[in-house]
Structure formats: C-alpha cells, structure tokens
Amino acid sequence: MTSFNKQRNIAIVVDTFYPAKTSAAIQILDLSTALESLGVKVTVFVPNSDLKKDLDFSEIKGIKVISIRTPQIKNINLLKRAINEILLPFVMIRRLKFSSFKKNTFEGIIWYSPSIFISIFANHLSKNSKCKSYLILRDIFPKWSVDMGLISKWSPVYVLFRFFENLQYKFADNIGIQSEGDFDYFESYKKKIKKKVHVLDNWRAKPSSQNTNINISNTILRNRKIFIYSGNIGLAQNFPLFLESVKTLQDNKEIGFLIIGSGSEVIYLKNYIEENELDNILFIDEVPHEQLPELYTQCHYGLILLDLKLETHNIPGKFLSYLYAGLPVFASINKGNDLEKIIYENELGKYSADNNHNEVASKMLELAAISYDREENKLKSIRLLEQRFSPESAAEKIINTLYGIT
Numbered sequence: 206m207t208s209f210n211k212q213r214n215i216a217i218v219v220d221t222f223y224p225a226k227t228s229a230a231i232q233i234l235d236l237s238t239a240l241e242s243l244g245v246k247v248t249v250f251v252p253n254s255d256l257k258k259d260l261d262f263s264e265i266k267g268i269k270v271i272s273i274r275t276p277q278i279k280n281i282n283l284l285k286r287a288i289n290e291i292l293l294p295f296v297m298i299r300r301l302k303f304s305s306f307k308k309n310t311f312e313g314i315i316w317y318s319p320s321i322f323i324s325i326f327a328n329h330l331s332k333n334s335k336c337k338s339y340l341i342l343r344d345i346f347p348k349w350s351v352d353m354g355l356i357s358k359w360s361p362v363y364v365l366f367r368f369f370e371n372l373q374y375k376f377a378d379n380i381g382i383q384s385e386g387d388f389d390y391f392e393s394y395k396k397k398i399k400k401k402v403h404v405l406d407n408w409r410a411k412p413s414s415q416n417t418n419i420n421i422s423n424t425i426l427r428n429r430k431i432f433i434y435s436g437n438i439g440l441a442q443n444f445p446l447f448l449e450s451v452k453t454l455q456d457n458k459e460i461g462f463l464i465i466g467s468g469s470e471v472i473y474l475k476n477y478i479e480e481n482e483l484d485n486i487l488f489i490d491e492v493p494h495e496q497l498p499e500l501y502t503q504c505h506y507g508l509i510l511l512d513l514k515l516e517t518h519n520i521p522g523k524f525l526s527y528l529y530a531g532l533p534v535f536a537s538i539n540k541g542n543d544l545e546k547i548i549y550e551n552e553l554g555k556y557s558a559d560n561n562h563n564e565v566a567s568k569m570l571e572l573a574a575i576s577y578d579r580e581e582n583k584l585k586s587i588r589l590l591e592q593r594f595s596p597e598s599a600a601e602k603i604i605n606t607l608y609g610i611t
Contacts (some may be wrong), residue, residue: 214246216334218316218327220278222251223265226494227560228436228522229317229343234338235410236315236603237268239596243604248311250326254278259300271296271306278320288364291369294325301329309332313607316373317341321366325372331376337607338375341405345390345517346370352515355439373400381405384543386520388408403606406598409525409590410419417496421503425484426461430573432535434508435497436523443512447537448477449562451486460573462486463504465497506554506572509536509544513560518543525594528553531583535572537565551589582583 221227223234237247247268252275253261261272275296276289301307311334316327317531318340331338347366350356356363374380380402382388391399421431438444451462462485464474471488478486490498501507507527511519519542527534534554538544541558550554555572557565594596604610 212244212246213312214248214310215240215313215315216248216250216311216330218250218314218323218330220252220317220320222249222270225498226491229319229459231494232522233317233367234266234268235408235596236599238266238409238410239600240604241267242597243600245600245604248309250297252278252297252323252331260304260306261409273300281311287365290320290322293320294322294329297323297326298329310336312336313604314338315341315603317343318373319344319346321346321369321373324369324376327444327529328376332558336377336570337361338376339379339381339607340373341381341603342387343383343407344519345387348390349441349517352517353512354514355440359534361494367496374401377401381603381606383407383520386518386541386543390517405599405602406593407522407525408596409522410527410596411529412498413495414498415493415495417492417499419489419492419496419500419503421463426463426487429461429465430506431461431504432506432508432569433463433504433532434510434523435465435499435500435526436521438464438470438474440465440469441512441515442468442470442510443537444470444477444510445578446472446560446562446565447508447510448483448486448511449476450537450565451483452481452567453562454569455481455483455485457570458487460485460569462508464488465490465492465500466490491521497526498530501527501532504530504532506569507532507534509534509538509556511536511538511542513537513539513558515539515542520544520594523591528586528594529583529589531579531586533572533575533582534576535569551585553586553589 219233221230223230240247249268249270251272253272254275254277256274259274275293278286278289302323313336314327314331316323318493319372347363351358391402509524536544536556545556548554555568585610
C-alpha cells in the first residue's frame, strides 16, 4: 500500500459533490475518503449556483469542500447552459483570486470529466501550485452527443466543444479512461497525448444502508421477480427500446420492473406507461442514495440501459452498486462494450446488443429463468469489486501515477 513520509495536499475539481445523488458526486466522495486513508489531505472544489456569497468553506463527511458561486448550469435551456459552462471556470478563478484561500498550494490536482470546461480551473490550480495533474475521464464528450444524434460533428457547437475537450487533454499530465476499449478513441491523437492515457477502472465504495419506506409487496409489482433500474432517465439510456420490451412482457405475471430516478425522459416514461396501461412497471422519483441498498434486497435483478448507438465504453456506477447487492445484471448495451466481457467472464448475468425489443425481452426471460443463491452471488461479486473496482485501488493508482511511484 502507498504511504507518505509527510502529508500531501491534493485538490479535486468536480462539477457536483455529495450530497448530490449523481454518480460523479458519489464517486468523488468515495475517492476522497480513500485518498485520506492513504495520508492525503483532500480539498474538493465545486461550483455552486445557489450560494449567496462568493466562496463557502465546509466539511462534508470529513472532506474539506470549497464551494464557489458560479452561473447556473442545471435545469436551463441548452444555449444558456453552454454559455454558462464556458464562463464557469473563469468565474471560479476570479472568485478564488479575491479570496483568503488564493495563496494555498497543492502537491497534486485531480479533476473529473465531464464537465469538459472545469479543466481551465484545474489547470489554474496546477500552474499556481507548480504540480502535476490527473484527469479522470469518464464519458467522452462531445463524442457521445454525436453518437446520440444530439449534435452534428459539422456544427459550430461541436467544433467549440471539441476545442475544450482537447484543451483538457493538453492540460492533463495523466489521463485515466474507464475501459480498455476507449484506447481506440485516442488512436488519432499525437503520441504526446496518447502516452498520458491509461485505464483507471470505475469504483464504488460499499454503500451505507438506511431503511426505506418503499415496500414493493404493497405495490402492483407484488409477488413478482423484480428488475430494478436506478439512475439517470435520459436519452443515453434508450428507454424507448426498454419500454417496448416491457410492453412485450406485459402478460407475464412473474416478472416486473421498478424504475427509480430523474432526467429528461421522465415525462416520456410516465406517458408511455399510462398510454399503454402497463401494470408490470412502476416508476418512483429519486430516493436517497442511502436507501437503495435496502430497496435492492426486495429486488432480484439490476438493469443497465445504454443507447446502442454509443461507440464509447462505459462501466456505470450503478453496475457496481448492483454487484454489492448481489444482484445478477441484465445489460442492454452497445455492441462491443467492455461491459459484455466483464459480465460474461464473471458470470454476472446477461446482456443484449440487439435493437429488437422481442430479443431484449427474450434475454430478460432467460435471466429470470436461472436460479441463483443471493449470498453466493454477492460473495463472488464482492471479490471482483475488491480486486478491481474499489475506491482504494483507484486512489492508489492515481497517487502512484501522479508521483511516479512503482
């Protein structure tokens, strides 16, 4: 295990932090805690449009957090959001320069992307501290937006986003991608960029658990084997294909589907359920992150949903949460996604890269027909989590990379 003769101060820059329920917020909390266990003193910088003052200093679960007042970037139209995100790092730099914290320095800077824009602020901290930096690269943006057909690669907006994307690769001394398959994306880059890139597996700490007031046995899904999805309900999750599959299984009274979350496609989801009078699926708004483990004990399978048009690779945080709960996984994912190999080699469930809802429904029935021992499945999953997907593993790899420790 990595250890230091003296305490190192490291800054982490992220666009959202706990108690927010996003994967990034939870991952960075887990990583910060793991880094502190290695003797690192962590300071998290996060933008916050709700602040009344320019900077706010707080401590969240033992982690020092500096929130900086910035323009709003959530729940606004796309044009205004793009403008505000571009302005965001410059506002953060300005506010920090006029604060009592401006002279503080660090021995390393870590930042999490997306967002592609905060790299400017991270680079400011790195230059000011004369230290190395590490980019945790998860979703590759704007490529996934092009894959989804949200923007054209010939549009001025795409050119602008690509500029900021490439800027973060230039700024970073090290780049941690989440999957082997994402190396292909960097093949077109110059050697100077490519040599910075290596795999940093996703991570998730064992979640704490709180009681939930949701009792599935008191809902329309009582006495069924439950497939649960918890997370973002957006365009990248391909809910049209999933809902068509659920509709196909409407007459099957043995399985049901529980969807928990928020996002741009919630209205579409609710309308589809109502218009088709589906009684095998239940939607619930977001629940506290700490209540999910208790809810998972009432379920039988975890759902991963990704749009088939995506060309990048993704190991979602919810996948790791399902493993902690001992849930076999059903994944509807883009063909060739590295998640296929993980699921197959470790016998963690079933997956489909088919765009036909009948085929997807058939694969889910296959999984539901397999008997399994919950505790045995949990032990097998936890072994994989500890070996490959723990916050401690991620923290050690980042530290060893930043400081050249072998």
